[in-house]
Amino acid sequence: MASLGDICLAAIINILSAFGFFIAFALLRLQPVNDRVYFPKWYLKGIRTNPGRSGNVVTKFVNCDLRTYLRFLSWMPAALNMPEPELIHHAGLDSAVYVRIYLLGLKLFVPLTVLTFVVLLPVNWTGGALDRINNLTFNDIDKLSISNIAPGSNRFWAHIVITYAFTFWTFHVLHKEYKNIASTRLCYLASETRRPDQFTVLVRNVPPDPDESVSEHVEHFFSVNHREHYLTHQVVYNANALAKLVDKRKGLQNWLVYYENKFTRNPSKRPTCKTGLFGISGTRVDAIDYYTAKIEELRNEEALETEKIMTDPKEIIPAAFVSFKSRWGAAVCAQTQQSSNPTLWLTEWAPEPRDIHWQNLSVPFVEITIRRCIMTVALFFLTFFFMIPIAFVQSLANIEGIQKVAPFLKPIMEAPVVKSFIQGFLPGIALKLFLIILPSILMTMSKIEGYTSLSALDRKSAAKYYIFVFVNVFLGSIITGTAFEQLEKFLHQSTTEIPKTIGVSIPMKATFFITYVMVDGWAGIAAEILRLKPLVVFHLKNAFLVKTEKDREEAMDPGSLEFATSEPRIQLYFLLGLVYSVVTPILLPFIVVFFGLSYVVFRHQIINVYNQQYESGAAFWPDVQRRLITAIIVSQLLLMGLLSTKKASHSTPLLLALPVLTIWFHIYCKNRFEPAFVKFPLQDAMVKDTLEQATEPNLNLRAYLQDAYIHPVFQKDKVENPVAIDQEETSPLVRTKRTSQRNTPAESKHGSDAGSEIDF
């Protein structure tokens, strides 16, 4: 076990490495050549264009203004300066609420850290139980933890009181936060400008009708049953084949532009290319003619496919986007049951057009229940038995295994370098590879489950990832052995024994988790802001692959908040903080630093970098809340287990009340706030409708909604400019600042007030 000194050393190393990342970031982001890596969001918004076109070659790539280097941490206050409403407007509610999770961590753990440091650390330190035991190795960390208190001591009362105080503090903070976010969401939805999804309902499982097409059937059904409200509808075409053709043509078009540019720059020689694989083999032809012909060919194919989709009724999916004359009508339709068979005519509020996962719109109801059942079982096996295939791969990936499969490699493998690499790295790589592809596996599982929006897919993947992290990282680190061994152990243990087994091990693992927090948390977050991978990829692409301006746009990878993987990781820190708050309070400052650092970094990232694919209006918050509640209950049960082994069994009934209270609190919050995230109040819809009727009495809503929900491949050019961005560009808040700030990144910085959103 590491001593306090070891921990301090590790902390210094990690702080230094974090600082290293920050300095590197500060230097790199000031170079104009990296501008598209560190400020892609402003490019996408059209507020920034290529830097330094007017300057000389050097200033185009390197920032020579030395003054700017002095204030290399200035991005931190800048990131914090943007007020919340502006942040929501700039980055969307999803992102703004996401960073609030880190803020919630601070709100929760800062007072708790102070409290435990003032009360529990002295109590533990003077407990003196470890001083009496001399034959055991212990260190300063242990002396600060609950381990230093003798069994049966009255000092445990302090821990129980603190637990109670902390539980109520958590309730207070969570309740306030949930309330805040629910009302922010409602405000956000209410203040939004007109959007197609406000008027539209996604209808699935349209029953087949022998006499009518899907489109007619939908129209008749809704004209009858929503007589006064139905406006129009859009059927969904099965356009997967067409989408592939379009993608292919776009690739060819880029090549065409590239060769055309080449020809313009050097008109003496028409560019040529080879027709074979990767342009290496095959006959040499005139490139511009070749690609023009190819594109023409694909255009014809596309036309044929489009023709087929439009005429063949089989290409129409039994789902439709039904639009209503008013938001009220849509709200009513989305919340009610249409037919007496609840598996037909399923209605739900349509996700915004960007957010739709088109492939899943046609899965029938029964199939969905079967798929979900299978995926639940699969998740169970994935969580508890994932070590089995990996162990199998690892057993193959040793020297004997490889030699058996490929005897001809034997001479190479005898080399000591190769040998040590295989022995040292291969087994680890199998596990690492699995962990890297795990989010994709979970996302695929969620897709199989048949969710129809990207936001739902992200949420469901996050839930799966949380289970995996909880079992394999949290429990797996506390208790030795694989998840499956743990499971078997638990199954053969009594129900009261399980919290004891885990609870007893908790104080012993404190130092491990402190190190984990520093490496994964501190340094990981600092690495996040450096964006090393996008930086390298961007410059590689820029050097070798960028042929057109459009390619440069695409090489710029803004990325997005990876909700499906990052949220469960935050939850792990919450869990650690909650579990160790009473047991080993010394862990808390590390968690606090993590939350503080992450808050600043991610606030900077969502302002300057990330470009969200969709906007769900913080629909994920109920999931966050539920997992936090789970963490609280787990921490309470483990504390109960730990104390019952400390001969403080008088505490059990007292502590037993806490999970009951927590569950009640959860049910209360769920009833009180969750409807704001899944339902749509008619009152709000009516207010917006009335307002709109008064301000725009002649609005042609039908024309507005006509093409809103068309499969992206039919939208042609619209794809590149999602609706929300269009709207933001026309909003006065951003527009007023464009003139002053375009092309003057260095000068305009440190604008202290509202201008901070482009400050860097």
Place this chain on the structure above:
Amino acid sequence: MASLGDICLAAIINILSAFGFFIAFALLRLQPVNDRVYFPKWYLKGIRTNPGRSGNVVTKFVNCDLRTYLRFLSWMPAALNMPEPELIHHAGLDSAVYVRIYLLGLKLFVPLTVLTFVVLLPVNWTGGALDRINNLTFNDIDKLSISNIAPGSNRFWAHIVITYAFTFWTFHVLHKEYKNIASTRLCYLASETRRPDQFTVLVRNVPPDPDESVSEHVEHFFSVNHREHYLTHQVVYNANALAKLVDKRKGLQNWLVYYENKFTRNPSKRPTCKTGLFGISGTRVDAIDYYTAKIEELRNEEALETEKIMTDPKEIIPAAFVSFKSRWGAAVCAQTQQSSNPTLWLTEWAPEPRDIHWQNLSVPFVEITIRRCIMTVALFFLTFFFMIPIAFVQSLANIEGIQKVAPFLKPIMEAPVVKSFIQGFLPGIALKLFLIILPSILMTMSKIEGYTSLSALDRKSAAKYYIFVFVNVFLGSIITGTAFEQLEKFLHQSTTEIPKTIGVSIPMKATFFITYVMVDGWAGIAAEILRLKPLVVFHLKNAFLVKTEKDREEAMDPGSLEFATSEPRIQLYFLLGLVYSVVTPILLPFIVVFFGLSYVVFRHQIINVYNQQYESGAAFWPDVQRRLITAIIVSQLLLMGLLSTKKASHSTPLLLALPVLTIWFHIYCKNRFEPAFVKFPLQDAMVKDTLEQATEPNLNLRAYLQDAYIHPVFQKDKVENPVAIDQEETSPLVRTKRTSQRNTPAESKHGSDAGSEIDF
């Protein structure tokens, strides 16, 4: 342990006692004097009036037509003859679906009995494991059970295959039944004539408004947010005090009628009474004058109270019944969220007026969540610790205890009769008393939880009672010790150990449960039809208390299906059948007889006796289904536990798939059918609206709905004739038969066809 012979003897005794009850019933029900006990439903419907008015005194009380005695079991085919649609029309959907639970038991267990008798009994009988063990006592029942199969035998495959076959058979039957009942419910709701609740929504938690009264606030809110659909509303008054006054006046009015009758019969002497306690003490006054004055006084008080309720805004509860112009409008309002705060303006489809539990309409949202939390904890303690207060009472109720409390009783208690009574009966009586008042306790708990309709109260009480029966009767009989001891044992046992502990004891308890089924099931059901308590009470009342014709009406206690207690009891039989189906198949015929007998008896009772207080349209079926699924999963887990102790551990993975499948089946059924019980399809509402508009274009709906949801005390005379009965009287089906059958009960019986509903 009882042998097969003992069981046969017990069976014969129970069959004889059941037959005894049936013969007694056959004799008693033919006597005109008992007519109101055995056919109250027909009196309430107005189809039957007092029998034998035209005959002589003897035939008025005793049936002298000997032929009728020959066919003393004729009520059985008569009860079965009424076709289901007519039964629904006659007794309501609740009752008709309730007896279908027994039919479901037959459908489930008859094929299973055949299958297990053909396959499992021979397999068990020839297992021979018990023959080899000579030092253990065993009997024929055990030889027919799974105990007779040696550990690790391949014969267990038969049990596993049967379990699978049976699980799928259960799924099939349950699915068919759920589907059937869901569509019956929808048909029933669709075919109903116009009823106020179709147009009405119950709104609770109306927020206080400083400028408006509740009524104005409701009107404004709904005129704005349901502009085209809102029609009218009725506020709810806090009329509990007034209800008490009205009850008091009604009692006095009965006395007045009684004295007036007395005076009419004997005009020479004005009747007198005493004004004191129970008419014994006090001054003697003229009775008619006295009661007239008293009633007048109460009328004034009522008027004052009514005045106060109508004028004082504090007497208006923040809840209202809001009516809409169409069923569509009501369906929309009931299913949608009104305000952005989901705890305000809570809407739900209004229960029918008879079904409302008026006291709970005003409980605020936060209070409800707190109450439910407390009641959940209370139910836990009631279930597991109910023995503690009873043991305390029992400890007081011994001779020493009583002597200590009341030393003056000492001489009496020395008498041997008193002594043996105290020692032998008092402790048992404490437990028995608790079990008798248990349903009332559970109902009170449900009332505290704040449900607003009687049907919901019944359903929630049934759920609580089921938990109690499951823990204390089922588990309590299998495992020795009190529920609390079991709980403690389970908590200290491993998760896999629990099904083993219970599973192992199961075969040993088969004979106990066979006896239980016979005593509680067979004889209990036969006693139910005899209606001994109502019979005695009716004749006692008739002899001593009946003063007026109205009193006679009230003395006739038709009773109703006690859903809250009887449904959990049926579930116990399902549980026993499912658990023992594979383990000890010999138990199944007993269960089958129970279901068959109950089906006939309860079908007879709902046709001729019971008068339901409300009609919920079989809203309880999802609960029945859920408890059946629970029973299936319990049976599967216990079989798994049992087999794992039989060294048949290869079976565990095979059996583990079953609970997963069952849970999936449950989720599927829940999604597929439950909405039919909680939601209201817009399509159906629209069809009915359109039809009504076509047939009755000039309907004055406002007048129709004006007084529908008025607190019973304001309805004056309407109370005695609920709406549904009014409607049934005007329906042609019943009316055509009234002329021929009135006053001719003896002659008209054995009408073989559709007339069977009044056959007896």
